[in-house]
Amino acid sequence: MPASQPPEPTTARTHTLRVDGLGVTVGQQRRAAVHGVTFEIARGESVGLVGESGSGKTLTCRSVLGLLPAGCNVAAGSIVLGAGDSEVELTTVRRRGWDRIRGLRLAAVFQDPASYLNPSLTVGHQLAEQLRVKRDLSRREAHARSVELFVEVGLHRPEQVFHQYPHELSGGMLQRVLIAIAVALEPELLIADEATTALDVVIQAEILQLLSRLRRDHHLSLLLVTHDLAVVAETCDRILVMYGGEIVESGPTGEVLTDPKHPYTRALLSVASIGDWTRRTLDVIPGSPPEAGEQMSGCRFAPRCSAAREQCTAGPVDLTPLDAARSARCVRVDELALTSVGGVA
Amino acid sequence: MSAPLLVVRDLTVTYAPPRRKGSLGTGAALSAVDLEIHAGEIVGVVGETGSGKTTLARATVGLVRPAAGAISFEGKELGVLRGRDLRDFRRSGQVQLAFQDPLRALDGDLTVAQVVAEPLDIVGGLDKAERRRRVDEALGLVGLETSFRDRHPRQLSGGQRQRVSLARAIVTRPRLLFCDEPVSALDVSNRNLVLRLLDTLRTELGLAVVIIAHDLSSLAGVADRVAVFYRGRLVEQGPIGEVLARPAHPYTALLTASAPSVQLEDRLHPDQLRHPLGDTGRTWSDGACVFASRCAFAHDACDEQPALLTVAGSGPDPTRRTAACHVADAWRTQLDPPLDRLDPQKEAVS
Numbered sequence: 001m002p003a004s005q006p007p008e009p010t011t012a013r014t015h016t017l018r019v020d021g022l023g024v025t026v027g028q029q030r031r032a033a034v035h036g037v038t039f040e041i042a043r044g045e046s047v048g049l050v051g052e053s054g055s056g057k058t059l060t061c062r063s064v065l066g067l068l069p070a071g072c073n074v075a076a077g078s079i080v081l082g083a084g085d086s087e088v089e090l091t092t093v094r095r096r097g098w099d100r101i102r103g104l105r106l107a108a109v110f111q112d113p114a115s116y117l118n119p120s121l122t123v124g125h126q127l128a129e130q131l132r133v134k135r136d137l138s139r140r141e142a143h144a145r146s147v148e149l150f151v152e153v154g155l156h157r158p159e160q161v162f163h164q165y166p167h168e169l170s171g172g173m174l175q176r177v178l179i180a181i182a183v184a185l186e187p188e189l190l191i192a193d194e195a196t197t198a199l200d201v202v203i204q205a206e207i208l209q210l211l212s213r214l215r216r217d218h219h220l221s222l223l224l225v226t227h228d229l230a231v232v233a234e235t236c237d238r239i240l241v242m243y244g245g246e247i248v249e250s251g252p253t254g255e256v257l258t259d260p261k262h263p264y265t266r267a268l269l270s271v272a273s274i275g276d277w278t279r280r281t282l283d284v285i286p287g288s289p290p291e292a293g294e295q296m297s298g299c300r301f302a303p304r305c306s307a308a309r310e311q312c313t314a315g316p317v318d319l320t321p322l323d324a325a326r327s328a329r330c331v332r333v334d335e336l337a338l339t340s341v342g343g344v345a
Numbered sequence: 346m347s348a349p350l351l352v353v354r355d356l357t358v359t360y361a362p363p364r365r366k367g368s369l370g371t372g373a374a375l376s377a378v379d380l381e382i383h384a385g386e387i388v389g390v391v392g393e394t395g396s397g398k399t400t401l402a403r404a405t406v407g408l409v410r411p412a413a414g415a416i417s418f419e420g421k422e423l424g425v426l427r428g429r430d431l432r433d434f435r436r437s438g439q440v441q442l443a444f445q446d447p448l449r450a451l452d453g454d455l456t457v458a459q460v461v462a463e464p465l466d467i468v469g470g471l472d473k474a475e476r477r478r479r480v481d482e483a484l485g486l487v488g489l490e491t492s493f494r495d496r497h498p499r500q501l502s503g504g505q506r507q508r509v510s511l512a513r514a515i516v517t518r519p520r521l522l523f524c525d526e527p528v529s530a531l532d533v534s535n536r537n538l539v540l541r542l543l544d545t546l547r548t549e550l551g552l553a554v555v556i557i558a559h560d561l562s563s564l565a566g567v568a569d570r571v572a573v574f575y576r577g578r579l580v581e582q583g584p585i586g587e588v589l590a591r592p593a594h595p596y597t598a599l600l601t602a603s604a605p606s607v608q609l610e611d612r613l614h615p616d617q618l619r620h621p622l623g624d625t626g627r628t629w630s631d632g633a634c635v636f637a638s639r640c641a642f643a644h645d646a647c648d649e650q651p652a653l654l655t656v657a658g659s660g661p662d663p664t665r666r667t668a669a670c671h672v673a674d675a676w677r678t679q680l681d682p683p684l685d686r687l688d689p690q691k692e693a694v695s
Contacts, residue, residue, distance in 0.1 A: 052532045052533075052534065053532055171394065200393040200394055200559045201559065201560050201561070201600060201604050201605075202393060202600065202615065203393075204603065205603035205604075205605070205615050206603075206615070208605070227533060230604075230605035231605050267534075268533065271533045271534050271536075271537050272533050281566060282537040282540050282541045282544070282566050282567060283537060284534055284537050284538050284541065285534040
């Protein structure tokens, strides 16, 4: 399948990514760490994938990138990038095939920018390299385009930055360099896995602003993976909440945050360091999340849920659509809707 | 009010100037910092990377020697301690520091019990049974069952490791505990668990706790007071509620405006408070206000570092709430757009 063709915007809501029934297994025993994950990202849409550590959010996004750690495998489901003629089934792509996808159509930035750059090459070299290899630009053209990209991601004195080594730049600047590298080849989808977690709040706000701007200017789809609800609140159109390897709630950001349907989302909201500082209480979600691949009957959040009843663990709980845009994986969703949600106005 | 436990006066710390030509000098890591900490109080120390937060902790526990200024603990001057006296103070375990990264700070070859008992071996003078009792007591205080005794750090989750780190710090029954970024590596739920724990320790042990953090909002609900650092200077300090609600220094305001929030309410936008980095249009002298090059309200007076002055309307005690800013009282009136008609044109995603 020709993978390098640009996507054709045929309809208003062309999908950039469709993940259907994704299952990921871990280790020799092939324990299921992620199962039945289904979601879509439309062109130019920004989706936040939220969950605690061990919820499977990183395994999900690594499956999309084809970068699962050794021992982890995609056991079920499909991941389709693009739509129409440029459609690619990512789960079947082999090593060489990724060369025409990663960087070109799919790009990512991660938590620790310094470890994704070569310390012995200048950052400009590392950006220009892919422009020369993938876009066949001359040395001079690649340099000029790199400087433009550095300007675009908000680096000051880009000509100087071009010739600097990673150790000479701060964490925030390195993350900007990585974002420049990620968007250099105009990918359709940018995945940001905890990309702002290690940064100072002021820099974090700037990077989130930058991602929103790039998304708007380049019609980029964005998958933002984070454990912090507050980060997705300001950046994402839709939220997917993951728990124990499953999506437990999804919907438009504003609706999910003001009127969460799943008790886990509600619990996450109550513990987040967000909103009204003067009324802040240090709430804690009791217990700990299930181990990856733990066998459980019914709702995986039930042992920690204050609203859990017998029916919750009796049988499998499905992700049920509530309306056109929202769904939740909770058997008591209709009863619980009656109780008001405090904390967030 | 009782005498403060820790008094820091005019503290300046510099790291060694460059020996070789071409390498970068680090300059002053802390400049003329004044701070008081009372028993039973939780004080937040906030600032970005390189603002001197960790240096403050390291100077207080005696890991770096101040270039100028004085640190006194329970009325005892630490700067004059030399040799054996300094070693004795450090080994007394009166002031403890819990390091930032619990995985790297804990020896992977030791069990939890050994890690926690180590400071007691250094303090000395306890027999084996007493040491064991103290270790169990410390583990109990941080909410870890005794079944954790024989585990290794790699077998623990991030939150559990942080608790082991805290148990190790409190096992000597310190009077003052510095926690360097105790929650930044944790999930939100574990974050609150550790913060709650610090609050419990303060109540049960009468401990003074200094929490070092880069996120001002993460201290809401736990700290009593907060001290904001920027590039080695204390720029504002005061009761946390007042500082969060009405910051006096534009940098503090920038911190609160940058904190992500699920409430999409009207509030200050970072762009109203700072110049785009490096785009100040003027050069500031070496003695200028540390924030001048990024401040949206900087003017000629800012070419001189302002002193820490009492914030207007903060009560009768002049040291209760202070800020180092020439425009502390005026910048709110210069906001563009003014505060009362905020443009919701921030990079909103509808």
